[in-house]
Amino acid sequence: MKCFSKSCCMAVLAALVSIIGMALPASAAGPAQKNLILATTTSTQDSGLLDVLIPMFEKKTGYFVKTIAVGSGQAMAMGQKGEADVMLVHSPDAEKKFMAERHGVNRLIVMHNDFIVVGPAADPSAIKGANSTPDAFKKIAAANALFLSRGDNSGTYAKEKGIWRAAGINPDGQKWYQQTGLGMGQTLNVAAEKKGYTLADRGTWLSLQKNLGLPILKEGDPILLNVYHVIQVNPANWPKMNADGAKAFSGFIVSAETQGIIKTFGVAKYGGPLFFPDAGKKEDDLGK
Amino acid sequence: MDLILEGIQKAFYLIFTLDREVLGITLLSLQISGTATLISLLIGISVGTAVALARFPGRQFVVSLINTGMGLPPVVVGLFVTIFLWRNGPLGFLEILYTPTAIILAQAVIATPIVTGITLAAIQHLPANLRLQILALGATRVQMVWLLVKEARLPLLAAVMAGFGGIISEVGASIMVGGNIKGYSRVLTTATVMETGRGNFDVAIALSIILMLLAFAVNAILTQIQQRERPR
Numbered sequence: 001m002k003c004f005s006k007s008c009c010m011a012v013l014a015a016l017v018s019i020i021g022m023a024l025p026a027s028a029a030g031p032a033q034k035n036l037i038l039a040t041t042t043s044t045q046d047s048g049l050l051d052v053l054i055p056m057f058e059k060k061t062g063y064f065v066k067t068i069a070v071g072s073g074q075a076m077a078m079g080q081k082g083e084a085d086v087m088l089v090h091s092p093d094a095e096k097k098f099m100a101e102r103h104g105v106n107r108l109i110v111m112h113n114d115f116i117v118v119g120p121a122a123d124p125s126a127i128k129g130a131n132s133t134p135d136a137f138k139k140i141a142a143a144n145a146l147f148l149s150r151g152d153n154s155g156t157y158a159k160e161k162g163i164w165r166a167a168g169i170n171p172d173g174q175k176w177y178q179q180t181g182l183g184m185g186q187t188l189n190v191a192a193e194k195k196g197y198t199l200a201d202r203g204t205w206l207s208l209q210k211n212l213g214l215p216i217l218k219e220g221d222p223i224l225l226n227v228y229h230v231i232q233v234n235p236a237n238w239p240k241m242n243a244d245g246a247k248a249f250s251g252f253i254v255s256a257e258t259q260g261i262i263k264t265f266g267v268a269k270y271g272g273p274l275f276f277p278d279a280g281k282k283e284d285d286l287g288k
Numbered sequence: 289m290d291l292i293l294e295g296i297q298k299a300f301y302l303i304f305t306l307d308r309e310v311l312g313i314t315l316l317s318l319q320i321s322g323t324a325t326l327i328s329l330l331i332g333i334s335v336g337t338a339v340a341l342a343r344f345p346g347r348q349f350v351v352s353l354i355n356t357g358m359g360l361p362p363v364v365v366g367l368f369v370t371i372f373l374w375r376n377g378p379l380g381f382l383e384i385l386y387t388p389t390a391i392i393l394a395q396a397v398i399a400t401p402i403v404t405g406i407t408l409a410a411i412q413h414l415p416a417n418l419r420l421q422i423l424a425l426g427a428t429r430v431q432m433v434w435l436l437v438k439e440a441r442l443p444l445l446a447a448v449m450a451g452f453g454g455i456i457s458e459v460g461a462s463i464m465v466g467g468n469i470k471g472y473s474r475v476l477t478t479a480t481v482m483e484t485g486r487g488n489f490d491v492a493i494a495l496s497i498i499l500m501l502l503a504f505a506v507n508a509i510l511t512q513i514q515q516r517e518r519p520r
Contacts, residue, residue: 208487
């Protein structure tokens with residue numbers, strides 16, 4: 001009995017020492033300002049793009065990037081509170097407001113892809129023949145066909161609300177309009193299960209499509225453009241933030257080399273690029 | 289059905305080829321939840337024993353509080369730990385948000401009331417005369433407490449299992465305070481959520497199977513220790 005408890009104690013101690021030693025290496029290494037918090041949208045993480053870009057950036061600069069993948073709205077909320085250093089987001093109207101309120105500096109265009117409207121192959125609302133995306137939304141509303149919304153302050157949700165506004169319809173509270181409150185991937189899965197329509201970014205849809213059975217029903221409309229910007233959090237507001245790191249990341253992602261990688265990312269896997277590099281262009285010139 | 293089979297195949301493939309990323313995620317889960325369990329044991333057994341043996345006004349209230357804490361929702365813990373650890377939060381100077389340490393902290397907060405509650409029940413369940421008997425035999429107070437804890441070791445091992453089981457399978461707090469950062473704070477549960485979102489259901493199923501195997505293995509070992517000696 002005594003032997004048992006003694007060996008047990010020893011084992012616990014040994015485990016404690018090894019576990020603590022192994023679990024905490026990064027917090028002990030390097031200066032505090034090595035850590036850089038990147039707040040971004042789920043689409044950049046779920047598409048796998050950041051898994052390629054972040055290790056490159058870390059190797060080049062020695063920063064340690066903590067990527068927090070949330071919706072664009074939450075990402076900017078983190079920036080506004082000084083809980084992030086740099087943001088990669090796709091919600092232009094909210095971004096302009098963010099900049100106007102001096103929460104951020106140096107907003108640069110990074111890349112774009114587009115949103116698509118997907119739905120059941122049978123297309124019960126016949127949106128395929130719609131003239132424009134707002135027109136398609138009108139048809140969905142008129143037919144009371146199920147529409148799944150993100151409802152989560154993401155860039156996609158902001159775009160969706162913009163299209164409803166353009167269509168002159170307020171879908172809130174309608175029986176056919178359901179908000180999942182989930183990420184893009186999960187919302188697409190819900191739409192597939194319930195045979196509903198939804199608005200998705202092309203990248204996430206491409207990476208999921210084989211299991212979904214939700215074909216593209218509307219695409220190529222200028223209103224569906226999905227533009228990503230990088231924004232540094234305003235260092236004047238937050239003395240504790242990693243301003244140098246934010247600047248370095250911003251410079252990295254618009255550099256010619258990175259833009260070249262963005263251009264070819266996903267081509268081998270999906271047969272076409274997921275994002276189109278845009279550094280140095282003007283937002284108004286896109287999609288023309 | 290195909291998906292499930294594919295998932296199981298993928299799980300064995302990932303396990304037997306010792307996939308580096310999956311191996312890293314598995315070890316990290318084990319380290320984080322193991323450390324958190326040990327911390328919760330240190331605090332939980334001490335506090336549980338103290339409350340079980342002490343008589344003080346408001347004791348009922350404290351016991352109710354501990355019992356409520358046993359069902360503390362992990363997301364609530366995650367939210368409050370996040371707010372406290374924010375750079376500009378009260379504990380921001382620690383700079384541990386989005387690190388494995390933050391996950392350990394959150395998980396320890398979740399597991400501690402579980403261990404405390406079970407310890408409390410276990411010690412209280414010992415015959416009251418046992419204390420008097422031990423003291424009558426000339427033991428000091430410290431020795432008495434040590435003997436009582438030893439006497440309650442079977443239910444205490446159950447406390448270890450409940451605490452560990454509760455946190456290794458927890459996702460809400462881990463994703464909030466850890467951030468699911470690749471190769472750094474990504475654990476089995478947060479990786480499963482992410483892979484599901486990415487539509488990689490086979491990988492998600494594989495990770496779930498690994499998680500269940502891990503939980504089973506740890507509990508099997510603890511059960512082995514617990515059942516080695518039958519209660520007299």
